[in-house]
Amino acid sequence: MPLTDKQRRHLEKRLKEERARALKLVNSIVADRSGSSQQEGSGDLSVVPFHPADIGTDTMDEELDESNATRASRELAEIDAALERLYKSPGQFGLCEDGREIPFERLDIIPWARSCD
Numbered sequence: 126m127p128l129t130d131k132q133r134r135h136l137e138k139r140l141k142e143e144r145a146r147a148l149k150l151v152n153s154i155v156a157d158r159s160g161s162s163q164q165e166g167s168g169d170l171s172v173v174p175f176h177p178a179d180i181g182t183d184t185m186d187e188e189l190d191e192s193n194a195t196r197a198s199r200e201l202a203e204i205d206a207a208l209e210r211l212y213k214s215p216g217q218f219g220l221c222e223d224g225r226e227i228p229f230e231r232l233d234i235i236p237w238a239r240s241c242d
Contacts (some may be wrong), residue, residue, distance in 0.1 A: 128219045132229055133211065136218070139236040140208050147201045154194040158187070200237075207237035 128136070164205055185213040211218045219227050 127226070128229065128232075132232075136232055136236045137208070137211055139233065140204055140211070143236060144201065144204045144208070147197045147204065150197045151194055151201065154190050154197075156185065159189060196226055203237040203239075205237075236237060 222239055225241050227241050
């Protein structure tokens with residue numbers, strides 16, 4: 126059974142909420158990393174680390190932030206693509222790439238889903 130208008134409106138709202146969340150995450154990571162020096166970002170009082178492990182921790186934090194920003198950016202692209210599909214052909218929204226219907230419960234959790242599985 127195709128999605129109802131009420132379900133499509135609900136999914137549009139969910140997509141917009143998820144888009145705002147992903148955008149906020151990306152922007153906060155970029156702002157945190159670009160607005161401070163490495164010394165300020167790590168909270169160190171000196172440019173010289175007190176312990177070699179501090180360098181590893183700082184590097185790990187940077188890599189984790191980059192990984193989260195990359196994931197959120199990809200999610201943002203998927204959400205934008207889903208909104209475009211929803212606006213271009215609302216009657217086709219909620220169909221897998223192979224033509225089967227994506228369960229509404231799945232779309233409610235991952236509104237940008239392209240597959241049934």
